[in-house]
Amino acid sequence: MESKRVNIVDCLTDDILVEILSRVPPKSFCRFKCVCKAWLAFSSDPLYRRKLPKTSTGLLYKPQYGSAIQLVGMSPNDEEIDGAFTFIPQYEQLELVDYCNGLVLCRYKSRYTSAETCRFIVCNPATREWRTLPILNTPYGPNVSPYTAFLAFDPSWSGKFYVFNFQEKLKNNLPLVIYKLEVFSSDLCEWLVDDAWSGNHRIMVNKPHNFIGGVFHVHSNTSEILVVKGLSSGIMPYHYTIKLPGDCWNGCFSQSMGLLQCAFPEEGGSTIAVFTLDDYRPCKWSLKHRFCMGDAFGRDNFLPNRDYLSWLCFYRIVALDLERGVLFLVDKESNKLFSYKTSTGQLSEIKDGRLGWTWECFYYVACYSKLPVLSRLCDVIE
Secondary structure (H helix, E strand, O other): OOOOOHHHHOOHHHHHHHHHOOOOOOHHHHHHHHHHHHHHEEEHHHHHOOOOOOEEEEEEEEEEOOOOOOEEEEEOOOOOOOOOOOOOOOOOHEEEEEEEEEEEEEOOOOOOOOOOOEEEEEEEEOOEEEEEEEEEEOOEOOEEOOEEEEEEEEOOOOOOEEEEEEEEEEOOOOEEEEEEEEEEEOOOOOOEEEEEOOOOOOOOOOOOEEOOEEEEEEOOOEEEEEEEOOOOOOOOOOOEEEEEEOOOOOOEEEEEEOEEEEEEEEEHHHHHEEEEEEOOOOOEEEEEEEOOOOOHHOOOOOOOOOOOHHHOEEEEEEEEEEOOOOEEEEEEEOOOOEEOOOOOOEEEEEEEEEEEOOOOOEEEOOOOOOOOOOOOOOOOOO
């Protein structure tokens, strides 16, 4: 009788596996997490996370003065990450558009690029790879908005990436509703168009958004999340909305253990609440944390020094990473960036972190997955 083959890894305890994984290089561990859900779970465990290799993290942003994209590193092994994208030809003319799970979406623009032409580039600063997407010629005029694009990538779900480009109708230069959705899929190497979009939705470029397990979430209007699901080859996704647990105007979305999280200021900014989405239909949120910001900032009044903005607190939440125990905030009065340790309540100003007036900033976590090859395209910028 033939003896059954035994998988030795299945016989190892979690403690032994974590001890083995703690000795591998960070690049290798990042790749292992993408192919094994059990090892991915180790990264979210507070006990094991301290022993595992540290992935490079940082903040991607465009500074207040100058046009070059910058990466402020938060880890000791960030030197290998090219946050300025110098590996891309004519990188000085790249406009930072979006970020998602290690990949970055940029738009190439120059004085020769018209407003109707969207020439997007998706790149991975950790592997120094980049792909040029097919040129998207979108109508632009007095009644149509420019592009509102988002990148969607989740290596634990698929090696493919997607780009969502929403078109909105305008009235008096203000957006009304979405009337068309354009979706790029890396496996098809082309744009799919849904010009029969239905629903009373509006989206702002810098609104909170997240992509988890093939589901795209973006803050729509003031109290709803637009959910886009059903991504498959050659078929346009469907969409619906769910209610937010509170006013997320100055908040952000994140994820932990495959669940969507929402963080936003409460009580005029004196506290930050973190909720987790437990179910979609019916929508069910649960409160996970509340952080007091009064001691951190050393002030009681969190309203801005402008009467016409008295309904907003003076800071905005840029990113939340509970697995690493950190919140990133921007002071909208000084445009300075801060990090907040959830375990100690310590607030620290980030060196060289000063944003432009749009406060565009993305929390970067390195991913070492290879970019899909877009066989029909040429990765040469003319």
